[in-house]
Structure formats: C-alpha cells, structure tokens
Amino acid sequence: MATYVFPVTVSPLLTVLLVLAALAILAALGQRSSGMPGLPRLPVVGSLPWMTGTTPPHLLFMKFGRKYGPLFELYLGPHRTVVVNDHDHAREVLLQRGRDFAGRPSMVTTDLLTRGGKDIAFSDYSPLWKLHRRLVHSSFALFGEGSSRLQDIVLSEVDGLCAELLSSNGRGFDPSLAVTTAVTNVVCTLVFGTTYKHGDGELQEVMRYNDGIVQTITRGGLVDIFSWMKVFPNESLSKLRACIRVRDCLLTQKLHEHKATLSEGDPRDLLDALLKGQGSPGPDGTVITDDHVLMTAAEAFGAGVETTSTTLLWVLAYLLHHPEVQEKAQRELDEEVGERAVRAADRGRLPYLDSIINEGMRIRPVSPVLIPHIAMSDSSIGGHAICRGTRVLVNMWAIHHDPDHWDQPDLFKPDRFLDDQGQRVTPSCFLPFGAGPRICVGESLARMELFLFLSSMLQRMSFMLPGGATPPNLQGRLGVVLQPLPYKVAVRPRAGWEVSTHVN
C-alpha cells in the first residue's frame, strides 16, 4: 500500500499555535467527562501542577476532599486516579466490589523490588497471585495463633530489648534503634530461623539494606508516574538497586541453605514452609517459583519490620503524652497477669492494652494511603462509572479521622475501642490493615506481635519524658510508612523487674 503524504506545509509558528490550541481544547475536554468532581488537569502532567508543595498526600487529599467531596478524581500524569476519602466508598472499593478493584498498577520502583511482581503486596491480581497468597497465609498460620512459635520468639527477644532499654539508667534516649533491632530479630527468626545477638554484623547489614530500601522506594517519585524516566540517571534508583543486590545475595544464600537441609516434619521457619508448599501447580498450570519464594521472604521481612516497629514507636510516643493511659494499662496488667511473663493467651484478659494498640493504629495508620488499587474491569464507585485501568487510592487517614464517625478524631482516646462494660468494640470504619481481597496477609501475626511486645514492655517498665524534654512531635514523617519524628524517652523499671537489667 502506498504511503500517503499530507501535501500541506505548515509554518513552525502555526504548528506551535495549533498544538497549543489542541492542548487547551484537550484540557477543557479532560475536565469532568465522568461527572465525578475533581482537580483540573493538563495534558501530559495531568493534575500534578495542583499537587506541588510539601503537604503529604493523605493530608492533601483530605484538603481536596473539603472542596470536592469524599470521592474525587485527579490525574497523576496520564493516570486517572480516584481518591476515596470516606468509609462508605472505601467499603465499596475494598469489599463490595473488592474483586473489581483488586489489581495493582505496575510501578518502576516496586517492579525492581519484587522482580516484576513476584510478591504478594505489589503484584497484580491473577490466579497465580491467589495461589501464592494462600500459601503465604497458611505458612503464616503455622507460626501465629494456635501455635506458640511467635510467642516464644518474641518473648526471648523482649528480654534483650528490655535489658537494653533499662541500661539507659534513667537517661533520655531515642528508643527507635533498640525497638527496630528487636523487631528485625523477631522477623529474621520467623522468616529464616536466624537469631542474632544485638550488634551482630549480619543483623546490621540486614538493617542497613532495609533502611536503604525504605529511604528510596518512594523517592523514585516521578519515575513511578512516568516510567520512561527510568532511562535517565536517578540517584535514588541506583541506591535502591544496590540495596536490592545486597538483600538478594543474603536471601539467596539462606534459600540454598534451607533447600539443602529441608527435611520431613514441621517447617523450621517461613522459608521452610514456603518451600514445602511450593510443589503443587496452580489451576492454569502456573507454579510458585524460587523467585516467588525469595520475594515473599523479602517482603514478609520488609513489611514485618517497618510496620511493627513504627506502630510500637507511635504508641510509645502517645504514651509519653498520656501517662494516665500507661498507668491504666499497667494496672490491668498487674491485676490480670501479675508477675509471670505475659502470654499470647492473655490477650482476651487485656482489652485495655488492645485498645491502646488499636487507637495507635487509628490515629497514626502506618499506611495512611493504602497501596494503590487498580480497576481490573469496568466498574463503579458511588454510582460513578469507573473504567478498567483507573487507579484508586483509599485514604485511610481521612477515614480514621472522619468527625462523622469518630468523636474528637484528633485526640488519643483508647476508650473508644471499649464499651461501658470495658469490653472490646471494633467500629466498622477502623481498617488499619485494609479490607477485602487485598487485606494485609500478616494481620494476625502483627496483632499478636504488637500485643506481646507492648504488654511485656509495660509490665516491666514505665516510659517517661526525660527531665526537661518536650513531648514528642506527633506530626509524623511520611516515607514508605508514616513514622514518628525522632524523640527521646526515659525508662524506669517497675517494682519487681529491676532484675531484668541483668538478663543477657
């Protein structure tokens, strides 16, 4: 077929004018074609020019929500993105039409991190993903509720942590390193069966690469919106690649060791459980490869460390603001547990302690805007048509701070999770782990770990503001999770527990 060349030559100036006019028309057309309120939009950059500044997304979206309502749209570059700021629409997206919205967008940074989506959190919805998720779920179940494995691991780590905290002898110090080290060690034991001494070189290497990933994973910034930008040099991406290399080297070695020593009988740790469950192919003949096992271990690791240590640090920060809450929890512990070590089975008896953890996760959710969802088929939210491929951001921060559902949402009040008899209540708009097909697979492990760490710490010691220090800033800093800014505490052993300074 002959190529037909349009026989008109247009002057460069006219071309520029035509292009500008076309852009203006496109911009006008781009507005509200769906009838959903939302931010203005320009070609190529979308709504990004209206989203500059230093306000983190969860607060920015809440501000836009006041102008556009609880459900609105914006364009991240070319990507149509719907933001959900309220509980009713969130339930639609996560639960009622959970399947429609269970997809994940592909992003440059997370594709690097997960070898193109061989993980659970970031990989797109597929039969293989479902099979993989089921395997991870059943492997986690071997260590959580109904087994004493996690309890034993945490309790042996708590001794070391308490000893370290108490060694400060009443001086003020930043608790984050000690807490993160303890949590990292629990996760190392759970995932690949290695328990390190505090200060061990390999443990430090693990903490270093993890920190590097945390710092760079969200800093890819524009590259996750305009993927073609990955061809340009990008310092953050190079650092991310370097950390991933160190991670993969360590985990591959653990994987080989596990394969070589795998035996009949109970799995020793998560890697064993995954390897043992790897065999059976999925419905369409797909299989869970070694890469999947490796990526799962890496992710269980990253998710387990960042979320748990951050939640603990938030709770401690709030306890410094509310000594009366700490005292009430300690009274409950004294009455219900006394001097023996706290066990997982005590959870039922300690509703107030649980309510503190819940209130911490409500007021400062580690994931204030959940990992982006994507519509896998044409669907709808709140009666608005949503076409396949639309990204959906659920603003859990806005839901957890909605004054229509929470009395004085900005105040730390654990009692809101208890009724007048002191029994647990769980408001339906409390969703710190998300909901639906993408709900956090580690929820029950996380809850148990948080419970065991916090109860053991509060049983043994009191956290106070160091003399003259101002209470922690509660504003938070958004990285891959929402973290408290560094702060200092002083600790004092509680009566009968002075001895724990001598443990280890």
Ligand code: STR
């Ligand atoms: C932290 C750093 C790391 O080494 C690996 C991961 C992968 C899983 C991520 C985790 C991260 C940060 C917290 C996440 C978690 C999956 C679920 C969790 C994003 C980047 C939350 O949704 C809070």
